[in-house]
Amino acid sequence: MASITIKNLSKSYGDASDVPAVKNINISVPDGTFLTLLGPSGCGKTTTLRLIAGYITPDSGEILIGDRRVSEAGSVVPPEKRGMGMVFQNYAIWPHKTVFENVAFGLKIRRNTNDEVVKKVQQALSQVGLAGYDKRYPNELSGGQQQRVALARSLVVEPDILLLDEPLSNLDAKLREKMRTELKDLQKRTGITFVYVTHDQAEALALSDQIVVMQRGEVQQIGTPYEVYERPANRLVADFMGLINVFEGEIKPLGHGKALFTISDHVALEVTAPTGLTSATKGELVVRPENITLVPATSQSNCLVGKIISHTFLGNLMELLIKLPNGQEVRVQSHPMNKFTDGDEVELMIDAASTSVFI
Numbered sequence: 001m002a003s004i005t006i007k008n009l010s011k012s013y014g015d016a017s018d019v020p021a022v023k024n025i026n027i028s029v030p031d032g033t034f035l036t037l038l039g040p041s042g043c044g045k046t047t048t049l050r051l052i053a054g055y056i057t058p059d060s061g062e063i064l065i066g067d068r069r070v071s072e073a074g075s076v077v078p079p080e081k082r083g084m085g086m087v088f089q090n091y092a093i094w095p096h097k098t099v100f101e102n103v104a105f106g107l108k109i110r111r112n113t114n115d116e117v118v119k120k121v122q123q124a125l126s127q128v129g130l131a132g133y134d135k136r137y138p139n140e141l142s143g144g145q146q147q148r149v150a151l152a153r154s155l156v157v158e159p160d161i162l163l164l165d166e167p168l169s170n171l172d173a174k175l176r177e178k179m180r181t182e183l184k185d186l187q188k189r190t191g192i193t194f195v196y197v198t199h200d201q202a203e204a205l206a207l208s209d210q211i212v213v214m215q216r217g218e219v220q221q222i223g224t225p226y227e228v229y230e231r232p233a234n235r236l237v238a239d240f241m242g243l244i245n246v247f248e249g250e251i252k253p254l255g256h257g258k259a260l261f262t263i264s265d266h267v268a269l270e271v272t273a274p275t276g277l278t279s280a281t282k283g284e285l286v287v288r289p290e291n292i293t294l295v296p297a298t299s300q301s302n303c304l305v306g307k308i309i310s311h312t313f314l315g316n317l318m319e320l321l322i323k324l325p326n327g328q329e330v331r332v333q334s335h336p337m338n339k340f341t342d343g344d345e346v347e348l349m350i351d352a353a354s355t356s357v358f359i
């Protein structure tokens with residue numbers, strides 16, 4: 001059983017007056033899941049991973065593997081007795097050891113026979129696509145291959161759980177994408193529970209069954225990639241998961257879970273009512289740039305109208321900046337072959353179903 005349950009976990013590195021690195025977090029990782037901790041630098045991702053691994057002791061709360069309690073304040077089962085592998089943020093492999101010796105290191109500590117060591121190292125190397133590289137030294141490998149040695153080293157001990165701290169951060173964009181697919185395949189093939197740390201939202205969306213969005217040591221939202229991108233729980237999550245436009249306005253309940261959001265005197269959208277909305281109040285409507293369509297403005301336009309002030313060709317899409325009469329600038333992404341040019345008057349059609357409203 002390799003599920004992980006984190007209950008009310010807090011950790012502060014300094015004394016009690018310090019801002020905690022991790023504050024009262026609750027996360028449940030079902031057996032065989034690919035779960036990602038996502039958030040900006042300093043939000044507590046590595047701290048959470050090190051708490052799960054048993055390298056640090058929590059101030060309060062507890063961690064269970066299956067139904068076995070492995071961490072609580074003042075008592076921690078050591079890392080080597082947790083059935084976990086860990087790939088560290090700086091993946092440190094030993095430069096003076098061969099690939100074989102690097103991977104075998106974890107096994108030798110665990111007192112395997114020589115035959116077992118050879119068999120298991122070869123198996124771990126072939127799992128990461130490095131069969132035949134065993135005699136090389138790290139400086140004879142590419143960055144991606146070194147990264148895979150670090151991965152093989154943690155796989156060789158046949159962990160039930162693998163903890164990975166930004167394991168692809170040192171790779172170029174192409175290689176990172178390739179390794180992403182390989183990691184996902186590896187996780188599916190082995191059924192190992194993965195807890196993966198990244199600050200890259202695209203990586204989290206591509207890899208995860210579940211994403212935990214963290215900010216300032218706290219869990220902001222836990223959900224599938226679709227849920228955290230399309231249905232962010234708050235402004236912080238919406239902002240972190242991608243580009244957004246924010247419109248201020250008034251929202252009033254319409255009943256049956258619906259509400260009317262008025263952006264300006266004549267533009268109103270029917271949206272899903274946010275929880276807690278009981279009467280008309282001020283709110284923020286959040287729209288991603290890909291959910292706004294542009295059409296040429298007509299004189300009787302009863303929509304948002306603005307003027308294109310810049311356009312940027314990004315290869316697979318065109319990004320346009322539109323200035324509204326009130327001075328607000330709105331970012332819109334459209335097909336790269338669209339015919340608009342700077343100075344054009346356009347209508348902005350917002351896809352109401354894909355908006356989020358926060359009050």
Ligand SMILES: Nc1ncnc2c1ncn2[C@@H]1O[C@H](COP(=O)(O)OP(=O)(O)OP(=O)(O)O)[C@@H](O)[C@H]1O
Pocket residue numbers: 013014021039040041042043044045046047048089199
């Ligand atoms: N050993 C330490 N001693 C004191 N403070 C620490 C220590 N390690 C981390 N911190 C602090 O705890 C907070 C969380 O750090 P953590 O390393 O968990 O962040 P992170 O989300 O992994 O960031 P990054 O994306 O930059 O790796 C930060 O404010 C950091 O400065």
Ligand SMILES: [Mg+2]
Pocket residue numbers: 045046047089165
């Ligand atoms: Mg970190």
